[in-house]
Amino acid sequence: xxxxxxxxxxxxxxxxxxxxxxxxxxxxxxxxxxxxxxxxxxxxxxxxxxxxxxxxxxxxxxxxxxxxxxxxxxxxxxxxxxxxxxxxxxxxxxxxxxxxxxxxxxxxxxxxxxxxxxxxxxxxxxxxxxxxxxxxxxxxxxxxxxxxxxxxxxxxxxxxxxxxxxxxxxxxxxxxxxxxxxxxxxxxxxxxxxxxxxxxxxxxxxxxxxxxxxxxxxxxxxxxxxxxxxxxxxxxxxxxxxxxxxxxxxxxxxxxxxxxxxxxxxxxxxxxxxxxxxxxxxxxxxxxxxxxxxxxxxxxxxxxxxxxxxxxxxxxxxxxxxxxxxxxxxxxxxxxxxxxxxxxxxxxxxxxxxxxxxxxxxxxxxxxxxxxxxxxxxxxxxxxxxxxxxxxxxxxxxxxxxxxxxxxxxxxxxxxxxxxxxxxxxxxxxxxxxxxxxxxxxxxxxxxxxxxxxxxxxxxxxxxxxxxxxxxxxxxxxxxxxxxxxxxxxxxxxxxxxxxxxxxxxxxxxxxxxxxxxxxxxxxxxxxxxxxxxxxxxxxxxxxxxxxxxxxxxxxxxxxxxxxxxxxxxxxxxxxxxxxxxxxxxxxxxxxxxxxxxxxxxxxxxxxxxxxxxxxxxxxxxxxxxxxxxxxxxxxxxxxxxxxxxxxxxxxxxxxxxxxxxxxxxxxxxxxxxxxxxxxxxxxxxxxxxxxxxxxxxxxxxxxxxxx
Amino acid sequence: xxxxxxxxxxxxxxxxxxxxxxxxxxxxxxxxxxxxxxxxxxxxxxxxxxxxxxxxxxxxxxxxxxxxxxxxxxxxxxxxxxxxxxxxxxxxxxxxxxxxxxxxxxxxxxxxxxxxxxxxxxxxxxxxxxxxxxxxxxxxxxxxxxxxxxxxxxxxxxxxxxxxxxxxxxxxxxxxxxxxxxxxxxxxxxxxxxxxxxxxxxxxxxxxxxxxxxxxxxxxxxxxxxxxxxxxxxxxxxxxxxxxxxxxxxxxxxxxxxxxxxxxxxxxxxxxxxxxxxxxxxxxxx
Numbered sequence: 001x002x003x004x005x006x007x008x009x010x011x012x013x014x015x016x017x018x019x020x021x022x023x024x025x026x027x028x029x030x031x032x033x034x035x036x037x038x039x040x041x042x043x044x045x046x047x048x049x050x051x052x053x054x055x056x057x058x059x060x061x062x063x064x065x066x067x068x069x070x071x072x073x074x075x076x077x078x079x080x081x082x083x084x085x086x087x088x089x090x091x092x093x094x095x096x097x098x099x100x101x102x103x104x105x106x107x108x109x110x111x112x113x114x115x116x117x118x119x120x121x122x123x124x125x126x127x128x129x130x131x132x133x134x135x136x137x138x139x140x141x142x143x144x145x146x147x148x149x150x151x152x153x154x155x156x157x158x159x160x161x162x163x164x165x166x167x168x169x170x171x172x173x174x175x176x177x178x179x180x181x182x183x184x185x186x187x188x189x190x191x192x193x194x195x196x197x198x199x200x201x202x203x204x205x206x207x208x209x210x211x212x213x214x215x216x217x218x219x220x221x222x223x224x225x226x227x228x229x230x231x232x233x234x235x236x237x238x239x240x241x242x243x244x245x246x247x248x249x250x251x252x253x254x255x256x257x258x259x260x261x262x263x264x265x266x267x268x269x270x271x272x273x274x275x276x277x278x279x280x281x282x283x284x285x286x287x288x289x290x291x292x293x294x295x296x297x298x299x300x301x302x303x304x305x306x307x308x309x310x311x312x313x314x315x316x317x318x319x320x321x322x323x324x325x326x327x328x329x330x331x332x333x334x335x336x337x338x339x340x341x342x343x344x345x346x347x348x349x350x351x352x353x354x355x356x357x358x359x360x361x362x363x364x365x366x367x368x369x370x371x372x373x374x375x376x377x378x379x380x381x382x383x384x385x386x387x388x389x390x391x392x393x394x395x396x397x398x399x400x401x402x403x404x405x406x407x408x409x410x411x412x413x414x415x416x417x418x419x420x421x422x423x424x425x426x427x428x429x430x431x432x433x434x435x436x437x438x439x440x441x442x443x444x445x446x447x448x449x450x451x452x453x454x455x456x457x458x459x460x461x462x463x464x465x466x467x468x469x470x471x472x473x474x475x476x477x478x479x480x481x482x483x484x485x486x487x488x489x490x491x492x493x494x495x496x497x498x499x500x501x502x503x504x505x506x507x508x509x510x511x512x513x514x515x516x517x518x519x520x521x522x523x524x525x526x527x528x529x530x531x532x533x534x535x536x537x538x539x540x541x542x543x544x545x546x547x548x549x550x551x552x553x554x555x556x557x558x559x560x561x562x563x564x565x566x567x568x569x570x571x572x573x574x575x576x577x578x579x580x581x582x583x584x585x586x587x588x589x590x591x592x593x594x595x596x597x598x599x600x601x602x603x604x605x606x607x608x609x610x611x612x613x614x615x616x617x618x619x620x621x622x623x624x625x626x627x628x629x630x631x632x633x634x635x636x637x638x639x640x641x642x643x644x645x646x647x648x649x650x651x652x653x654x655x656x657x658x659x660x661x662x663x664x665x666x667x668x669x670x671x672x673x674x675x676x677x678x679x680x681x682x683x684x685x686x687x688x689x690x691x692x693x694x695x696x697x698x699x700x701x702x703x704x705x706x707x708x
Numbered sequence: 709x710x711x712x713x714x715x716x717x718x719x720x721x722x723x724x725x726x727x728x729x730x731x732x733x734x735x736x737x738x739x740x741x742x743x744x745x746x747x748x749x750x751x752x753x754x755x756x757x758x759x760x761x762x763x764x765x766x767x768x769x770x771x772x773x774x775x776x777x778x779x780x781x782x783x784x785x786x787x788x789x790x791x792x793x794x795x796x797x798x799x800x801x802x803x804x805x806x807x808x809x810x811x812x813x814x815x816x817x818x819x820x821x822x823x824x825x826x827x828x829x830x831x832x833x834x835x836x837x838x839x840x841x842x843x844x845x846x847x848x849x850x851x852x853x854x855x856x857x858x859x860x861x862x863x864x865x866x867x868x869x870x871x872x873x874x875x876x877x878x879x880x881x882x883x884x885x886x887x888x889x890x891x892x893x894x895x896x897x898x899x900x901x902x903x904x905x906x907x908x909x910x911x912x913x914x915x916x917x918x919x920x921x922x923x924x925x926x927x928x929x930x931x932x933x934x935x936x937x938x939x940x941x942x943x944x945x946x947x948x949x950x951x952x953x954x955x956x957x958x959x960x961x962x963x964x965x966x967x968x969x970x971x972x973x974x975x976x977x978x979x980x981x982x983x984x985x986x987x988x989x990x991x992x993x994x
Contacts, residue, residue: 446938447911454948483957483976485950489917501950503957505978518978520955 038062039636041084044276046646047634048475056642057258057270057294063641064198065127067149072110073103074133082285084278085124087488088423089445090115104130111493114448118494118529141200148196155643155703157187158210161696165211165349165689171220177351179689181211182223188214189295191642201242206234207295211349226354235348238300240291250309251289256302259318260286261368262414263427263439265459265470265477266381269300272469277525277539279486279500280453282471283425283443286414288316288368297346298324301364301467317367318383323358329392338392342466350689361388364467366410375418381429382411385466398509401478403464410465421445427470435460437477439470441484453486453500461508472504473519479508499524515559517546533574541566549593562592562630580607590631599626601633601649614664621656624649640671640703653679653695671703746785746799746816749971749987753960754935755949756975757918760870760880760908764969764989767801767812767831770868770882770904771843774810775833777803781991783969790981794820809834812845822854839872849899864899876910880920888925901925906933914939929953937962947973967991 042055061083070076072094080086086094093115098104107130110116139147165181173180187210194202208214212235213227240255258270263284272284288307292300301320308315325343332338339360348357366383390406412429426440441455457472461479468477471484482504489497505518521543529535542565549560570584581604588599603622608615618638626632632650638659639645649655657675676698679685685692748765751758758769764783766773782802789795801814812831819825826849833843849862868882884902906920917936924931935949935958945962960973969989974982 444938446936447915450911450915450917450936452936452948481978483978485948485957501952501957503950503955503978520952522952 041273041276041278042644043634043636043646044274045271046636046648048274054295054642055271055644057292057296059642060293062127064195068197069127069129071133072107072128072130073098080124080128081281082287083127084273084281085127086120087278087280087451088283088443089280089421089451090120092418092420092445093448103132106130115445115451115490116493117490117496117527119496119527119535122529122535144196144199148194148200150708151191151193151195152706153189153191153193153642153703155187155189155640155701157189157643157699157701158185159692160698160700161692161694163211163689164691164693170223173351174222177355179350181349181689182219182351182354183208183211183213183349185210186214189643191293193293199244201291202240203242203291203293204237204239205293205295206238207236207297208234209236209347209349211347213348223351226351236295236297236346238292238295242289242291248308248310250307250314252304252306253289253291254304256292256300257305257318258290258292258300259305259316259467260284260288260290261381262286262379262412262416263425263441263470265427265437265439265468266410266412266414266429266465267366267368267383267467268469269467270469271296271299272471274471274473275484275486275500275502275521275523277498277523279498279523279525280443280451280488282453282455282484282486283423283441284471288314289318295346298342298344312371312373314370314372314379315367316370317365319363319365321361321363324360324362325353325356325358326360326389327356328359328389337389339387339389340392340394359389362386362466363388375423377414377416379414380411381414382409384409397514398511401461401464401508403466408464408466410468429463429465429468431462431464434462434464437463449490451488453484455484455486457482457484473502473521474506474510479506479510481505481507494529496527497525498527512547513559514548517559519543519545519561534572536569536571539566539568539570541568547592560593563590564630565589578608578610580609581605582607584635586633586635588626588631588633590627592630595628595630597627597631599631599633599650600624601626601635603635603655607638614662616661618659619656621654622649623654625652626650637675640673640701641669641705643701643703645675647677649677651679652681653677667706667708669705669707671701671705673699673701675699746787746797748783748785748989749787749960749973749985750937750945750947750962751935752787752975752985753947753949753958753962753971753973754918754937755933755951755956755958757906757920757933757935757949759868759882759904759906759920759922760878760918761916762870762878764801764803765987766833766843767803767814767829767845768799768816770870770880771812771831771833771845771866772841772868772870772880772882773833774803774812774831774843775835775841775870777805777810777991779991779993780804781989783987783989785985785987787983787985789983790977791984819852824852826850826852840869841871842869843867862899878908879906880908881905898926900927914942927953945971967993 038058045055070079077091077094081088081091093113097113104110107125110121163185165179166185168176168180170180170182173182188208190206192204238256240253240257242253244251259267260270261267264272275282289305302322303320305318326339327341327343329338329340343356348354363386364383368379368381370377370379385408387406391404393404394402409432410429412427414427416425421444423443428436428438430436437459439457441453444452446452455471457480459478459480463478465477470477472480474480482502484500484502486500487498491497500523502521507516509515510517523541525537525539527537544561544563546559546561549558566588568584568586572580572582574580583604586601590597601622601624603620606619608617620637622635624633629650632648634646634648637645637657655677657673659673661669661671663669676696678696683695685697747756747758747769750763751765758766762773762776764777764781785799787797797816797818799814799816801812803810803812810833814829816827817824828848829845831843831845833841835841845866847864847866850859852859864885866882866884870878870880872878882904885899886901888899888901902922902924904920904922906918908916908918910916915938919934922931922933931951931953933949933951935947937945937947939945943964947960949958950956955978957976958973960971962969962971967990971987973985976982
C-alpha cells in the first residue's frame with residue numbers, strides 16, 4: 001500500500017496547485033470526437049500489428065483540435081495534413097486560394113476550392129473554423145494556466161465469463177508458470193491530463209491489465225519474492241511534464257515521451273499508419289518530441305528531451321533510460337546473461353511474464369540537427385542505443401542478419417521539400433559500416449482532380465534499428481524493397497475513386513518463408529456521397545504473399561502464394577436528424593496452395609444522437625460466417641473515449657454491442673458499453689490460458705471522464 | 709513457385725535461359741509476347757497502355773490511334789528486357805497520312821543469332837466519323853530457331869477502334885490474331901489471341917490518365933494496366949504506370965524538339981530487374 005499512498009499524495013498536490021488558479025468558463029462541446037474518423041486506419045493497424053492495442057496516442061490530437069479548432073486561414077493549416085484530414089495537395093490548393101482571394105470567411109467557401117471533395121469536407125468540418133485568424137499573443141504563465149483544462153478519466157473493463165487462466169489458485173501457479181493468472185480479471189485504467197493550449201501539459205497514465213496483480217494478496221512466499229522485484233502498484237505508470245515555445249526552447253519534456261523524425265526510418269518510437277484507404281497519405285509528418293499518453297508499455301522513451309530553435313535552425317537532444325520486458329536466457333559459461341528478444345505485449349499476468357518484466361534496461365541518447373526554411377526541411381539524426389544485456393545470436397537462418405549484441409548506433413538524414421506541384425520527401429539511414437536503407441517518395445498535385453503518390457523503399461537485410469517504424473509491409477525496417485503507387489481521383493465533387501498498388505519483395509528469408517519471397521497489395525475504393533444524409537463506399541482489396549507450402553511428401557518446402565480478396569460495401573443513411581443507420585457487407589476469399597476459405601460478415605448499426613439530449617447510444621448487430629482464421633474479418637467498433645475494439649471475427653456466430661454515453665452533469669461524461677459474441681459452431685472459445693468454456697464471450701466497460 | 713530459389717541469381721547475359729525459365733514459369737510465353745510489346749517508349753512509360761492512346765506507335769497496337777498522325781513520319785524503337793542484349797527488340801516504322809487515311813509499315817526484330825522473331829506489318833487507319841476511328845494491320849511473323857531447325861512463318865491480322873465519348877474521354881478496343889491459325893493446322897509457333905479494352909481521360913491540358921484491361925490467351929489471368937502522363941508546355945513529358953499481373957511499375961520521360969520526339973522509359977520488375985526502352989520519332993511535315 002505504501003507506493004500507492006505515495007503516488008496519491010504526490011498527485012493530489014499537483015492537481016490542487018493547478019486547480020488553485022481560477023478557472024474560466026469553458027465552451028460547451030456537445031459532440032465528442034468520433035473515434036470513427038480514424039476507424040479505417042485503426043482497423044488497418046490492428047490487422048498488421050496485434051501487439052499495440054492502445055491507439056489513444058493517435059487520438060490525442062484529434063481530441064485537442066476538436067476542442068480548439070484550427071483556423072483555416074492561420075499558420076496551423078499544415079496540421080491538417082499531419083492529422084490526415086487533408087492531403088498535401090489540398091493544403092496547397094487552399095493556400096493558393098487564400099493568397100489569391102483573401103481569407104476564407106465561411107466554411108461553405110471550401111466547397112469551391114479546387115481539389116476539395118464532399119468526403120474531405122465531412123471529415124474536416126469538426127476540426128476547423130473560418131474567419132480572421134487570431135494573432136499570436138504573448139501570454140503570461142498565470143493566464144496560460146488559467147486557460148488550461150484538467151481531465152480525469154477512469155475506466156473499468158472486464159470479461160464476464162470465467163477464463164481458464166483464473167481457474168487454478170495462484171498458490172499452485174509455479175506448476176504452470178505460463179498459464180495461471182496471478183491477479184484479478186478486472187482491467188483498470190486511469191488517466192489525468194492537464195493541457196494549457198498545448199503549451200504546458202502534464203499527464204499521468206496508469207493501467208492494470210486483466211490478470212495482473214493489483215494489490216498484493218496472500219501469495220505464497222516464492223511468488224511474493226518474485227513480486228518484490230517489480231512495483232506492485234500500479235503495473236504500469238507513465239507520466240510527463242511538457243512545455244513548448246518558451247524563449248529559445250521550442251519543446252521540452254521530462255518523463256515519458258516519443259520521438260518522431262523524418263520518415264521513421266532512423267528514429268520513430270510511436271505508432272505510424274501504413275497503407276490505408278487514404279491512398280495518397282503515406283508521407284510521415286514527424287512531430288519531433290511528443291509526450292507519451294498511451295498505455296502501450298514498451299514503445300516509448302523515459303528521460304528528458306529538449307528541442308531548441310533559433311531562426312531556421314532546430315536542435316534536439318534527448319536521453320532515455322527505461323526498463324523493457326525481455327526474455328532472459330540462462331547464463332552461459334562466461335556468466336553473461338543474454339536475452340532472446342524484446343517482449344511487446346505489456347502483459348504481466350503469469351509467473352513467466354513477471355519474470356520477463358523490466359528485465360532489460362535500454363539507454364538511448366542522441367539528437368537531431370535540422371534546418372527549415374519555408375517549404376524546405378533537412379534534418380540529421382544520430383543516436384546510440386545501449387542494452388545492459390546483449391541480445392543473443394539466433395541460429396534460425398531467417399534471423400541471420402538480425403541485431404545481436406548490446407550496442408547499436410544509428411544515423412540518418414531526412415529531407416522534405418516542395419517544388420510546385422510536387423512535394424518530395426525521403427530519408428537515408430545506416431549503421432556505421434552497414435548498407436544504407438532508404439525511402440523516397442513524391443506527392444503530386446498534377447490536376448485539381450488528380451492526386452498521385454509514389455514511394456520507393458529499400459531496407460537492406462542488415463539494417464539494424466530498434467526504434468523505427470517506416471512505411472512498409474513488415475514490422476521491422478529491414479529486408480524489404482518495394483514500390484508504392486497511390487492515386488485519388490475526384491470524378492465529381494461527390495464521387496471519388498482512389499486506389500493503390502504496392503509491389504514488394506523480401507530479398508532475404510522471413511519467418512514462414514524459407515526463400516526470398518515477395519508479394520503485392522492492391523486497393524480500389526469508390527466513395528459516393530449523393531446527399532447530406534446518405535453516403536456509401538465500395539472497396540476491393542487484394543493481397544498476395546508468398547509462404548512456405550509443404551508438399552504432401554513433406555520433403556522440402558517451396559513457396560506458394562496465398563491470396564486474399566476482400567470486398568466491402570458500406571452504406572450510411574440518416575433518415576432523421578437524430579438517427580444514423582449504417583451497415584456493412586464484407587466478403588473475403590482466401591486461397592493458398594492447400595485451402596480455400598470464404599468469409600462473410602454483415603452488420604447493422606443504429607446510432608441515436610439528439611441535440612440537447614444528454615444521451616447518445618450506438619447499437620450494432622453483426623453476423624459472421626468464415627471458413628476459418630485465414631478468412632477472418634476485422635471490424636472497427638465504437639467505444640468509450642481512448643479505448644479501442646477491433647475484433648477479428650472468425651468462425652460462425654453473431655456479435656453485438658451497446659454503447660451509451662451520458663453527459664447530464666456539466667463537465668462529466670459517462671460511457672457504458674456491453675458487448676457479446678456468440679458462436680454457433682463451438683463450445684470452447686480461445687485456447688490456452690485465455691480459453692473460455694461455453695459459446696459466448698462478453699465484456700463490460702464503464703468509463704467516467706471529468707473535464708474542467 | 710518452383711523456381712523461386714533462382715530469384716536472387718544475378719541476371720547477366722549468360723543467364724538468359726534462367727530468365728526464360730522464370731518467364732515461362734510465370735506463365736509468360738516469351739515468344740510472341742515480346743513482339744507485342746514494342747509500342748514505343750511512351751506507352752512503356754505509361755504501364756504499357758496504348759489501346760485508348762493515340763500517336764505514332766499505335767501502328768503496333770490499336771492502329772485506330774494512328775489516324776490522328778498528321779505528318780509523314782518515321783520512328784525507331786529499342787528495348788532491352790532486363791538489360792540483356794539477347795533479349796532486345798528493335799523496331800522501325802513509317803507512317804504516311806493520305807487523304808484516304810493513314811498508311812503505315814513496320815518491322816520488328818527480337819532475339820539473337822540462335823533464336824529470333826521478326827514481324828513485318830502493313831497498317832491502315834482512318835476516321836469513320838468525327839469521333840470514331842478504326843484501324844487494321846496485316847502481320848507476317850517469322851520465327852527462326854538457330855542454324856539447323858529452320859523457321860516458322862505465320863500470317864495474321866489485328867483490328868482496333870477508338871471512340872471519343874466526350875471531349876476528354878476516349879474509349880478504345882483492339883483484337884490481335886482473332887482467328888488463330890492453330891485451329892486449322894499444327895504449328896510449333898502459336899500466336900496468342902489478345903484483346904484489349906481501355907479508356908483514356910484527359911483531366912486537364914497537361915494531365916492524361918489511362919486504364920485498360922488485356923486478355924491474352926496464353927496467360928492465366930487478366931492484366932489490368934494503368935498509366936498517366938504529365939506534360940509541361942507540351943514539351944517535357946513525365947510518365948508513370950503499372951501492370952498488375954506482370955507486377956511491373958514503369959516510369960518514363962519524353963522530350964519534344966520541333967520535329968523530333970525523344971522518349972525513354974524503364975519498366976521495373978521487383979525481382980527480374982529493369983527493362984530500358986528508348987524511341988525516336990521524326991516527322992517530316994511534308
